[in-house]
Amino acid sequence: MSDAVSPSRPLARLNPLKDQRLWALGVALLGASALFVFWGGAWRSAYILELRVVKLAGLLCVGSAIGVATVLFQTLTNNRILTPTIMGFDALFLLMKTILVFVAGVLALPVLGATPTFLADTTVMILATLAIFAAVLRRARHDIQLLVLVGVIFGLLFRTLAGFLQRLLDPSQFAIVQADMFATFSGMDQRSLAVAAMVMACFFLWLASRYAVLDVMALGRDQARALGVPYDRLQLQILAAIAALVSVSTALVGPLAFLGLLVTALTHALMRSHRHGLLLPAASLISCLILVVGQTVFERVFSLNSSLAVVIEFCGGLLFLFLLARGHIK
Amino acid sequence: MPIAYFATVIGLLALGTGSLFLGAQDLSLPQVWQDPGALQLIAISRLPRTLAALLTGASMAVAGVIMQLLVRNRFVEPGTTGTNEAAMIGLLAVTLLAPGLPLFVQMLVAAAAALLGTLGFLQLTRRLPPQQPLLVPLVGLIYAGVLYSVATFIAYQTDLIQYIGIWMSGEFSGILAGRYELLWLAGILSILVYFTADQFTLAGLGRGLAVSLGLRYGQVLSLGVATVSMVSALVIVTVGTLPFVGLVVPNVVSRMMGDNLRQSLPVVAGLGGGLVLACDMLGRVIRHPYEIPAGTIFGVLGAIVFLTLLLGRRSHV
């Protein structure tokens, strides 16, 4: 049987390290990072250097988190136009954050340090995601559009609920929540960053052993199950991973809706492949590149600070509509 | 049908009366006769507030139902088609470029911007495959998101962010006599819609069928889009927009009595007004003496109702 259908050319073993495009991206990212850190002779001041390195680390963390999360999400939903944010993941984070702050206030818990707070946020986020999306998935698994629309409405619901709770908070509590409401790349906490990097490293290691299965999952649930992949279990695990990555990036900089879309569109255009072994690294590299270059241009050239997020959102949204108008969205 | 009309009228009367006596300062019936201050409170604050909630809810529900018939999709409303966001961009522009214009003129600019935004959305939906009805609201939400990010960017650069917050959260606590009268215009527009109800129902059956029955489809489309844009702009400048009103109310009514607007429009308007008023009253009670905006309460309740509709919907609808 296998002889009868064996392809004329044996399937090349995938080795991302041999892909020139990935190397090129890596080199470009390295160059952009160096430019970001050393622009304007920053090596003369250890203080500025440290600030910039921390910020760069943050950008890289957020970039790869968003790139990977979006690719995973698009694989799960079999759809190239969706991002976790459209499904309300970041709104859920905001709600969870508000609830935590609210509960802590009611129970008069001491204000936790940045790192424990970060860990608590992420854990609660993963649990909440699993609870909600597992329940919704059971109802709407067969209809991906329904699933997404439900996600969108959940997003609106979470946002409104969060807004409602925020009205009940006192000003000092509200300040804690407000910090997470808008995307900004300044003022990231160093220790949280370190924890975030570790959390993400764990997930990436976990993913690295599974990228081949992801290729099969991209065929869709029925097909994947027919090929013997325990789709439902993996789906939950991947949802949890997405939740973790989104909460990492949201906790660090705030919600970014369309960056992921921009990234995956570019990734698919560049890689022309459906193999996750290539897609995942490419997506995280491209995502980091956009953030680092964007931030360099904005900070150094235009001396604008936190409007990069808005511009990325705008470009990503325009790209979406462009893809739609070109009929790429089905 | 008469039962639905009857229930609507009774419900509105009960809510309206309740609303007059509910608030930070409690009123009772005898007081109104004896105390001129109480009567004044009703005339200046409570009555305008009640009317504003009713007019807002009714006209937004009507705008929602028109949008749904024109797009031929159950899951759209001005809030998910970029109409509101475009209106906000228009308002921002007028605030920045020509501050001090009368509110009515500001509203007209906002309505013109809303019109452009809605037409853009209609243009986009033409390219969508008709077999996937849920793609329409999805695209609409993202389109709205893009427009919203434009609005936020402008507002951010010009320190007008708090304006966006006000326009986005519908609230009636600031309504006094003299500050809500524009809403009557929205009410009048809704009544005008009732006189053309058949044409909108026909348009909802699809362009081909409508045209073959002699409907001037283009005219009805323009009329509908203009009405929706005007209503959205009016509501935004006076009280701020409320999510889900235009989505939930028409869907609920359609379940009960179908989409023949001639029959269902009064109930759509009544239910819209009633629900918004009820949410406003709830907002006055929950955290007495503070107030929770009606938009917040409707957002939570509306989302839950809408999710039930979505997940509970029969497969063929």
Added chain:
Amino acid sequence: MIEISNLSYSIAGQQILDGINTHLQRNQITALIGPNGAGKSTLLGAIGRQVDINTGQIKIDGEDLQNITPQDQARLMAIVAQHLHVGSRIRVVDLLGFGRWPHAKGRLGPQDHFIIQSALAQFDLTDLENRFLDELSGGQRQRAFLAMAHAQDADWLLLDEPLNNLDLKHGRSLMAHLRQMVSEKSKSVVVVLHDLNFTLAWADQIVAMRDGQVVFAGPTTTVATSEALSDLYQTPIELLNLNGHFFAQYHR
């Protein structure tokens, strides 16, 4: 009479109709036949102004279609499309009411109600009149739209594959009803048909199309030959004469 001259239509670079010249006679049942993708539905749509033609002219009783107002046209011709996707929840009786729109503009008088009731009875829908369209089966919905076209009471009836979804009984009764409207009320019917046997049994005239062009046209009794039909469908078709009625045999 509907005269069609030099009618062409293309969409996205694809020629759907290619220089159609033909005429459709009053007081007849004219069947549009031909293989899939021949352009039959597009031709029907062009006559009913559902598609905007690129070049050419359609005249109805000597008057250019472009000069007729939509209202007048709706009184002149009723069209029932092939795909009857309706998103809104409308009751059957309300749908038929909209069939009276070109005449009553929404203010239905006793005469209109009489016509609606008789259309309901005619199409076996009286029991279903208060049902919503989305609660009907495909065949029932088809009948509802046919009844609406009937209630429109236009001179011309344009039907795109009306037999789709209809069972034997309702298919036959529809064709008999069309025949009756032609002979008793001097209506004219243009109908896209896929079933050759229905065509042979009921059509007075045939317009046969392939690749956007008219292959042959004329009275059924003269043009519907075994050779012509076999050539049209590119498949062997035998005509059998059974007691004076012709049957097409192409199944095996």
